[in-house]
Amino acid sequence: MTYSGNKPFSHFRHPILLNTQTFLVSSHCPWAGWVHSSSLTCASHQTGTRDQTPAGTEKAGRDREGPQGQRGAAGTERGCRDREGPQGQRGAVVPRCRGAGRAVPALSSAPSCAEMLRGKRVIVTGASSGIGEQMAYHLARMEAHLLLTARTEAKLQKVVEKCLELGAASARYISGSMDSPSLPEEVVREAGNTWGGLDMLILNHIGQSSFTYFNGDVEHVRKLMETNFVSYVALATAALPMLKESEGSIVVVSSVAGRIAGPFTAPYSATKFALEGFFSSLRQEFIIDKVNVSITLCILGYINTESAVSAVSHVIPDTPAPKEECALEIIRAGALRRREVLYPARPVGTMLLLRSIAPELLDSLIRGSYRLENVRRT
Numbered sequence: 001m002t003y004s005g006n007k008p009f010s011h012f013r014h015p016i017l018l019n020t021q022t023f024l025v026s027s028h029c030p031w032a033g034w035v036h037s038s039s040l041t042c043a044s045h046q047t048g049t050r051d052q053t054p055a056g057t058e059k060a061g062r063d064r065e066g067p068q069g070q071r072g073a074a075g076t077e078r079g080c081r082d083r084e085g086p087q088g089q090r091g092a093v094v095p096r097c098r099g100a101g102r103a104v105p106a107l108s109s110a111p112s113c114a115e116m117l118r119g120k121r122v123i124v125t126g127a128s129s130g131i132g133e134q135m136a137y138h139l140a141r142m143e144a145h146l147l148l149t150a151r152t153e154a155k156l157q158k159v160v161e162k163c164l165e166l167g168a169a170s171a172r173y174i175s176g177s178m179d180s181p182s183l184p185e186e187v188v189r190e191a192g193n194t195w196g197g198l199d200m201l202i203l204n205h206i207g208q209s210s211f212t213y214f215n216g217d218v219e220h221v222r223k224l225m226e227t228n229f230v231s232y233v234a235l236a237t238a239a240l241p242m243l244k245e246s247e248g249s250i251v252v253v254s255s256v257a258g259r260i261a262g263p264f265t266a267p268y269s270a271t272k273f274a275l276e277g278f279f280s281s282l283r284q285e286f287i288i289d290k291v292n293v294s295i296t297l298c299i300l301g302y303i304n305t306e307s308a309v310s311a312v313s314h315v316i317p318d319t320p321a322p323k324e325e326c327a328l329e330i331i332r333a334g335a336l337r338r339r340e341v342l343y344p345a346r347p348v349g350t351m352l353l354l355r356s357i358a359p360e361l362l363d364s365l366i367r368g369s370y371r372l373e374n375v376r377r378t
């Protein structure tokens, strides 16, 4: 059996090759300054049938898959929509995964992302908004089977509806909070019961955290570690038997804050550093044991999600990168079983380079790029 997990450095974009001009000339924050990457279109269509089952109780889920649907266990909400819909629409933007950004001859035999993910069984956490929501839509266009999670059922229902309109092979959700110790296993069990397996686990959710000075609230650190880190470990652990069976992928959405410690994000940054340590160590063990499950770490800069922009735009002056493209790059990297993806590539890569050659200079540049007078103390 050939090991098809991460091929060390097969795609690592060594920052030295990056055009440092973007960083050195920019008078603003180094987090942004994103570059556009190419993406191509592919058709999408809709499949499946729709049945209504009575709405669940407050906690019990609504599984609208049909008579065999079961109510969610206490503490979770379920919902499912598989329905025949109008003909799909063309024009969906999906990447071809025949290599990161390289021009690919039309006759290339390499499968595109859409082909690689068609019919695949994918869990996306934190899928009710932001990057997770956009990943769900891209995966829907690629005709994947989707299980989406977050806390807000109303938002998840809307995302599931749109996923079916975009061509998802099927779409369902479980709502609940990932600071609950039982939810990770509940989510993975749902995937096993519904699909009989799992191909990709995209760990994306984060708990609420403010962009401000650390105020000594140790309980917040503990809770955020549960939500942003321990639940990722729990989900990956519960999913591993199915991922080993399918030789699937784990995609861990992290941040520059998990490699470079900036001010005002101490609790959040700690959780991202923890992800880096745990999943990089696990990847080493997979290589030793020839476990064919890839682990992709996504190192993201400033992205234009509503929650991020509302949290930091008064302090960080620059234009954040687009969440739609960010989501596409994450999916592409996961589909290609990459070790990591930097997005936006140039500013993030340049910052990581600067961290290794002049860390104090980088720290000073970061502090200098913020509107410190606007930081709100809690």
Ligand SMILES: NC(=O)C1=CN([C@@H]2O[C@H](COP(=O)(O)OP(=O)(O)OC[C@H]3O[C@@H](n4cnc5c(N)ncnc54)[C@H](OP(=O)(O)O)[C@@H]3O)[C@@H](O)[C@H]2O)C=CC1
Pocket (backbone or CB within 6 Å): 125, 126, 127, 128, 129, 130, 131, 132, 149, 150, 151, 152, 153, 155, 176, 177, 178, 179, 203, 204, 205, 206, 207, 208, 227, 253, 254, 255, 256, 300, 301, 302, 303, 304, 305, 306, 307, 308
């Ligand atoms: N936006 C940015 O600038 C950057 C983002 N990232 C990373 O990208 C990922 C997504 O970020 P972004 O899209 O901006 O975040 P959003 O705030 O837009 O989305 C967060 C998601 O997590 C869900 N969520 C929040 N709390 C919980 C909880 N306790 N249990 C389960 N789900 C929860 C939210 O849904 P609900 O409220 O319904 O539960 C929502 O779906 C994160 O891992 C983040 O660290 C990394 C670098 C930069």
Ligand SMILES: C[C@H](CCC(=O)NCCS(=O)(=O)O)[C@H]1CC[C@H]2[C@@H]3C(=O)C[C@@H]4C[C@H](O)CC[C@]4(C)[C@H]3CC[C@]12C
Pocket (backbone or CB within 6 Å): 031, 206, 207, 208, 209, 210, 211, 255, 256, 257, 260, 261, 262, 263, 265, 268, 300, 301, 302, 303, 307, 308, 309, 311, 312, 316
């Ligand atoms: C402050 C943001 C977290 C917002 C939040 O609480 N989301 C959940 C809301 S919910 O509970 O209602 O769902 C931070 C999320 C991403 C951070 C940014 C990031 O990771 C990249 C940069 C890292 C750097 O160290 C600091 C600047 C960042 C742009 C950073 C800023 C804070 C976030 C936007």
